[in-house]
Amino acid sequence: MDSTVRVQKILINSPIATVLPAIAQLNLSCWWLAGGAVRNTVWRSLFGDDCQLFIKDFDIAFFDAQGDRSQELAAKAILSAQFPDYEFDVKNQASFAIWRSGSTRYNSTEEGIADWLHTATAVGVRLNASGEWQFFTPYGLDDLLNGIIRPTRAHTDNPKAKNKAASFLENCPRLRLA
Numbered sequence: 001m002d003s004t005v006r007v008q009k010i011l012i013n014s015p016i017a018t019v020l021p022a023i024a025q026l027n028l029s030c031w032w033l034a035g036g037a038v039r040n041t042v043w044r045s046l047f048g049d050d051c052q053l054f055i056k057d058f059d060i061a062f063f064d065a066q067g068d069r070s071q072e073l074a075a076k077a078i079l080s081a082q083f084p085d086y087e088f089d090v091k092n093q094a095s096f097a098i099w100r101s102g103s104t105r106y107n108s109t110e111e112g113i114a115d116w117l118h119t120a121t122a123v124g125v126r127l128n129a130s131g132e133w134q135f136f137t138p139y140g141l142d143d144l145l146n147g148i149i150r151p152t153r154a155h156t157d158n159p160k161a162k163n164k165a166a167s168f169l170e171n172c173p174r175l176r177l178a
Contacts (some may be wrong), residue, residue: 004142008133010045011038011125015086019058022082026075028062028090030109032124032136035089037058039120042144043172052093057087061124063109065094081155110136115154117161120144143162143178150178 011017016037023033040053075090093112106112116122120143124136145148149168151161168175
């Protein structure tokens, strides 16, 4: 079975399938749902109760060079009203470096996601205008589907990546470090 089909089958039976249509309705430019929600949902599905990683929040990345923080706050407010039991983190990758000092300036949503700490976290999913699932997987899906924690190239020596990896292993001992 194709890796994206396998991941989609896992995500379809999770809260991600519930929130994706609502995110799509926001009409954010070049958006992706990525990060921990996708990663933790897949790892919980693969490793069951041995894995105590849950959806903490839904990381939604988008890109609007003309946009400002008000778009992020409005999108978060709409989603929070629709889904009061969930947390949402909505970030415009175009302005990320402006308000988060030391951050890289990105030229696209995909560039931002590809710069996340770990390969298994840098996986985006969204619905297109026809409601079909799309995936952004700059490092493929092997690490995600095999429970491998691997820092992205830019974060090989980043202490944050090492600390996160230790936390993942503590909460999901069947994972492996690359």
